[in-house]
Amino acid sequence: MNLEKIRSDFPILKDVIYMDSASTSLTPEPVLETMLKYYREYNANVGRGVHRLSQMAQQRYNDAHKKVASFIGAKEGDLIFTRNTTESINMVAQGLRWRRGERVVTTLAEHHSNFLPWLRLRKDGIDLDIIKPDKNGSFNTSDFERAIDSRTRLVAVTQLTNVLGTVLPVKEISEICRDRGAMLLVDGAQSVPHMPTNVKDLGCDFLCFSGHKMLGPKGTGVLWTRKEIEPLLVGGGMVEDVSAEGFKIKKGHEGFEAGTPHISGGIGLGRAADYLVEADMNKVKAHEDKLAGRLLDGLCEIRGVDVYGSSNTNDRSGIVSFTVRGLAPHDVALMLDHASNIMVRSGHHCCIPLMKHLGLKEGTVRASLYLYNTKEEIDRLLGTAEDIAKMVG
Ligand SMILES: Cc1ncc(COP(=O)(O)O)c(C=O)c1O
Structure with missing residues (x-):
């Protein structure tokens, strides 16, 4: 390097x-240049037009999704651009159809963004089980063994805590989840920007992270998922067909990115992923x-x-x-x-x-x-x- x-x-x-990079990272010149290039040379909307500029923007925006998917080793599933980790986690919390009595297991070391979305589900009759760290902020796999049971629908943990910098045993947790039939959401806000990541090795169902913490533009984040969830927003750009009776959602990331997305941000995030791969x-x-x-x-x-x-x-x-x-x-x-x-x-x-x-x-x-x-x-x-x-x- x-x-x-x-x-x-x-x-x-x-x-x-x-x-203060855990809060937000700095943004390198090549990312800034990439964003400016969009505004200067092919400023157009995506998913809407057939003219040349729109096609170019669409191509670059799709390429950016591919670059970021490859950055986390994702060969399957959907990679959705969001505003930040917070939005990604809320999309999962709001996008799963919950039944009363189901459980979520999380930890006391989570950022509010991976805590409040689950706490809020309590009003819908979802139980929350919160695992405590030891005095050093470390976690014991046996605590997860005990907490995850047949009622657990989802386990939501950070891979790396933003206060203590502790790494959680995500691989082991994912094996317990698989055994008990629970889904696993990994908050990768502090890990994805700083270590090689492969979603297959992690064994998770959802991976959430922030583009702005990995040299990307502010207002960019990612949700990678291989499970079906309902989109948080519905509206323009995300439907295949609409009638008075209902609508059919597009497949892939488009179905989750209703409205005009942060196009320059997404393209800039793709450049940030390239930058980190080069480094x-x-x-x-x-x-x-x-x-x-x-x-x-x-x-x-x-x-x-x-x-x-x-x-x-x-x-x-x-x-x-x-x-x-x-x-x-x-x-x-x-x-x-x-x-x-x-x-x-x-x-x-x-x-x-x-x-x-x-x-x-x-x-x-x-x-x-x-x-x-x-x-x-x-x-x-x-x-x-x-x-x-x-x-x-
Ligand atoms: C572990 C962790 N999760 C989630 C977040 C929320 O990230 P954002 O503000 O990009 O939504 C942060 C931000 O610091 C974080 O450190």
């Missing part, structure tokens, strides 16, 4: 140290793991800093949460910005149930890495965090 070349595609990095996802992961190890070890050595999650780097990723004793996480984040132009997220990270479980009322400071971060940036964060800790210590 040519780090210098990669960094030159993100001019914003001249001014800041960006360690090589194995190398992206290795680079991030190395940096995360350095960050984790360094933070653990600073007096007055508490680091959360597993200390075993094998079940972690490039997300590290910490606090500085005596300071609120928001204050630490502001100090990192003011002192060293370091951008990190602070607070509850849309994981209030987990924060309550861990007794972290004000949340944590979270540094999250990506392919464009460097060893020198990690050292800068460590140096600044040490100065901040000394100030209050």
Whole structure:
């Protein structure tokens, strides 16, 4: 991986140290150029016209679906473009026909986007079983063995937690699901952008992730599914036939993308997938793991800093949460910005149930890495965090 070349595609990095990629990633020049090209050269709607520009837009938009499908190793099923992971998960929650008494199993470490859609189903008589992590934020496969039973219709878990950076045993969970006849939804918002992904290996029925967290444009996300669900929206562009009696939905992604989609966004997301393939996802992961190890070890050595999650780097990723004793996480984040132009997220990270479980009322400071971060940036964060800790210590 040519780090210098990669960094030159993100001019914003001249001014800041960006360690908030779990929230949203930066967008490289080739993705921006691809989007501008659409607006400048073939700006037209998809699924509606026969003129030249419309055909060109349709072709590129379809190609983008194929690129993203190939990025996650999907040879079958439907790959639907959405606005974000949140929309993808809601499409599944609202798109399955539920019967009272059915169960959903999820965990306490989920982002609100993979928690609220299931919590809301309780009003329809759906039971929710919530598995708790241990004090390090790790999960035991045996807890899933116990929780998933014949009434469980769906298991919804994140592959990688956005607060603690813990990796969940998704493969094992998928085997338990298969044994018990339950479907598996994987929230890949934090995993798909950072590690090689193959839906077949994951063994899931639904995979949800965000384009904007994997170098794609804001307002892009993905739902991959190999199960039948009802579309969330109905309307233009998604029907084969309509009469006063009813309508017949188109096959494939078109049936789920009613209305004019985010065309430049979808095409830009396809370019982002290409960009990551060119960078090589194995190398992206290795680079991030190395940096995360350095960050984790360094933070653990600073007096007055508490680091959360597993200390075993094998079940972690490039997300590290910490606090500085005596300071609120928001204050630490502001100090990192003011002192060293370091951008990190602070607070509850849309994981209030987990924060309550861990007794972290004000949340944590979270540094999250990506392919464009460097060893020198990690050292800068460590140096600044040490100065901040000394100030209050
Ligand atoms: C694990 C996880 N799931 C879901 C989401 C929601 O993603 P989006 O805001 O793109 O819908 C996030 C966002 O941070 C996340 O980290």
